[in-house]
Amino acid sequence: MSGHTIRDVARAAGVSYQTVSRVINGNERVADATRERVMTAIGELGYRPNQAARELAGKAVRSLTVLTSDTSLYGNASALRGIEEAARTAGFAVSISVLARNAAPDADELRARLVRPGEPVIVIAFDAAGVRALELLPPEVPVAAVVERPPGVDPGPRHVWLDDRLAAARATRHLLGLGHRTVHHLALPSSTARTAQRTEGWRDALREAGVAEPEPVEGGWTPRSGHLAARSLLERADVTAVLCGNDDVALGVLRAARETGRAVPRDLSVVGFDDMPASAYLAPALTTVRLDFEGLGRTAFGLLRRLLDPSAPAQEPCAEPELIVRESSGPWPGSGPGPAGGTS
Amino acid sequence: MSGHTIRDVARAAGVSYQTVSRVINGNERVADATRERVMTAIGELGYRPNQAARELAGKAVRSLTVLTSDTSLYGNASALRGIEEAARTAGFAVSISVLARNAAPDADELRARLVRPGEPVIVIAFDAAGVRALELLPPEVPVAAVVERPPGVDPGPRHVWLDDRLAAARATRHLLGLGHRTVHHLALPSSTARTAQRTEGWRDALREAGVAEPEPVEGGWTPRSGHLAARSLLERADVTAVLCGNDDVALGVLRAARETGRAVPRDLSVVGFDDMPASAYLAPALTTVRLDFEGLGRTAFGLLRRLLDPSAPAQEPCAEPELIVRESSGPWPGSGPGPAGGTS
C-alpha cells in the first residue's frame, strides 16, 4: 500500500504534521535534530508526498505538458527529448499531447486537452498547427514556445528558436562558393503567414551574391513530399543545386535525382537541414546543417521554469547551427569539362 | 477565469453541489431537467473540474506514464504515438519518462519517475533498459508492457508484442527463395538474457531450409552500429544476404557495402526491419518487414485500460508483419549472369 500520510510520519517522528511539512519543503526554521528524526521516519515508512493534495492546497505544481505535432519528425522528437531531460532533472513531470498535423485544434479542444487548468505548457510550434495552438492558448496559462521563427518585431521572452536564417544562409553560401550559378530551394511549409526563416536565409545569401533568385518550391516534411516536389524541379536543366527544408526532404530529392539520371554531386548538389543520425550514411552522405534541437528544448524548459519561478537558474544556451559538408554537394557541373568534377 | 468551483455552478443552477458532481460524473439518478440546468450553468461559467481535488477525493484518475528509452528510435516513437493517440481518445493524460539506454534505473528512481504512487504505467521494453524497468516496477502499480518477446512460458495478460519471429522467418525465406545459400544476420541487442525473437525466426527459416546457420552478429540500433558491424562481415566473400535487425542498421550496412565495392542487390542482398518512412527512398530502396508499432501501442493501452476497468471495450488487434519487397534484395549472385562464384 502506498498510503502513508504526513501525519503518519509525524506520529512516527514524535512531532506535529506541520513540522513534517516544513521538512519536506526544504529549509525553514526546523532544528537540525528534529529534521533528522523526521527524515529517518520518512525513510522508514517509505513515505511519498501526495502530489494531488499538495497541488490542491495551493503549492506550485512541478509538471508541464508538451504540445507537439507528429513526434516521429526528427525536430519534434529531439526537442521533446531535450525538454524531457531538462524537466526530469529539475523534478518536473512531463505530459505530452500530440496535435494532428493538418486539423488545427479549436480553443475548446485545446483547453480540454490540458489536464488541469493552469498547467504550464511548452508548445513545439515548428508547423502551423503548433503556432495556431500557441495562439489559442488562454492567456493565463504559463507557456514557453519552441518556434521556427519569432512572431512579430518583439518576440517577448516566451519564445526560443534556432538561427535558421543564418543556417540557411551558410548552407547557401557553401553552394555558391562551389560555383553554382544559383541555388534552388525546396521549402518546408511555413509555420506562419510569413516566409519561413530558412527561406529568408537562403534568399539573403542569393541576394548578397547578386545571383538569380528563383521561386522557392513549397513542399512537405517527408521524403515522399521531397521526392514529389523534386520530380518537377529536376526537369529543368539549370537546376544544379538544391537546398532542402530538411534531411528527410533531401532524401526524397536524392531519390528523384537517381530516377532522372542526375548523379549527385556531379550533376546536382543537394544540401539538407537538421543532420539526422541517418544522414551521414545515405548514398551519397548528405551535406547538411546540424541543428541543436535538444538544446533548444532544454532552453525552452529553462524559460518556462523561470516564468514560474524567477529565481531559477538560467539555462545554458544551445549550440550554433553548424554546416556539415559531406558527399552530396560538389562544384558546379558547368565549369569542369566532363568527368572532372565530383570527388569530395 | 479558471477558478470556478462546483459550488459556484451549483449556486448558478440552483441546486446543491452534490448534484453538480453527479452531473459531471455521468448519469446517475439526476432528473433530466436538473441535468440540463446544471449543464448550461457549467457552460456559461466555463467551469472545468479541478483534477487535483478530484483525485484527492478518491476518484480514479485517467492518466498514465509511458516509460521508454530513446524516443528518436522509430519503434519507440511509433509505439508512443499509438499509445498517446489511443489514450487521448479515451480521455487519459499521458506522461512520458525517458530511460537512459545503458544505465538501468534502480527501483527508487523508478518510483520517483511516476507522477504519483500507483500511477498506471506502460513500459516500452524493446531493449534491456526497458525490460529491467519492467521488472523493478513495484507490484502494486498497474502496468502494461510493449515487449520484444514475451517473458517465460506464461506471458500473462500484461504484455503485448509483435510476431517478430514470424516476420524474421518470412524475410529470411524471401532471401532463401532468391537462391541465396544462406542468410547472415545482424542482430539487435537482445532485450532479455534469451535470444531475440527476430534471431529465432531467422534461425527457424534457415533450419527449415536445411542450410548453414552462421553465427548472428550482435550490433546496436543505429546506422552507425550497422556500418561498423557490416565492415567485418563483408570481408567474407560468402556473405551474399544480410538480414538486419532494423532499417537503421540496414542503412549502415548499405553504406558499408558501397565502401567495400559490393553492389546491392547484385552482389549483396540487404533486408531490414520496421519499414521506416525513409526506407522506401534509400539507395537502393530497402526491402523490409513492415511492423505495426502504432497498433501495438494502441493494444498496450487497451490492455492497461481493461486492467483498470474490466468493462472497457476491447482494442482491435494490430496488423500482421508484412514483407515489403523493394530494390535491396535480389537473386543469389552465384547463379546469375556475370562471373560465377563468390569472388567477382
Next chain:
DNA sequence: GACTCTTGTGTGAACGGTCACATTCAGCGC
C-alpha cells in the same frame, strides 16, 4: 390511509497537504 419502494436531492465528512496564525520557551536587557 399507513406501509414500503423507488427516485431525486441535500448534508457532513473525508482525502492529504499548505497556509496563516497561535503558542511555547529560550535568552536577553532593564
Next chain:
DNA sequence: GCGCTGAATGTGACCGTTCACACAAGAGTC
C-alpha cells in the same frame, strides 16, 4: 524579577472534489 524578542513548533481552517449516508417526495401495494 519583569517584559521583550525571536526561534522552534503546534493548531485550526481551507483547497475542490467525491463518498456514504440521510432525507423528501411521489408511486405502488395492501
